[in-house]
Amino acid sequence: MTDHLPIQLALDVLATRHAYAVFTVLLCIGLYMMIANPHLVKKIIGLNLFQTAIFLFFIASAYVHGGSIPIVESGGAPEATLVSPLPQVIVLTAIVVGVSLTAVGLALCVRIYTEYGTLRTDALREAMAEEDDLPATGADSQGGERA
Known part of the structure; x- marks a missing residue:
């Protein structure tokens, strides 16, 4: 019975917090696209989906119900529940890094x-293997390396 406890706990969290279920689905779709798709641009799209799911999860997990902005005016006491701005700052930085990537x-x-004229990984492997098997000719044999 205790073997199924973590799975049951995860299912309970997904059932009560619908946003986490959406994040999990986005995460799985992005991961699947990166692993199973042979097209490089689609792998990049999958990476972006994966990143977006992580960003949404991070922001949602930092949400505080009834929280207010963390600005305390002079003479005022911070009696209200405050929301930390740190998760938003980290996600904004991660978005910039993600766009750059x-x-x-x-x-x-x-x-x-x-x-190579293609973006499919299987065709790229074949083309690169053929390049490795061919003897150097032309400009490559004159000492110049191919980039």
Whole structure:
């Protein structure tokens, strides 16, 4: 009976907090897209879904019912429940990092597409294996390395 306790607890949390169920679904969809999809752009989209689910989870878990902004005027006592601004700041920073990561990933996709003509990982593996098997010819044999 105790073996199923963590699973039952997780199901109870998902049943009572519907937002967490949505975050879990988004997280699973993003993870599935990153693992199962052979197209690089779709992997980047999956990464963005995964990141978004984490951001939403972090903000939702920091929510305080009845909380107010943490500004105390002079002479006032902080008797009310205050909401910490730290989770929002961390998520804003993570969004900037995520957008930068997406931009770099898409730039790499453009470069890969111009070099190999495809963004499918299976075709890229085959093309790279063929390149490794071919002897160096042309500009590559004159001492220049291919980027």
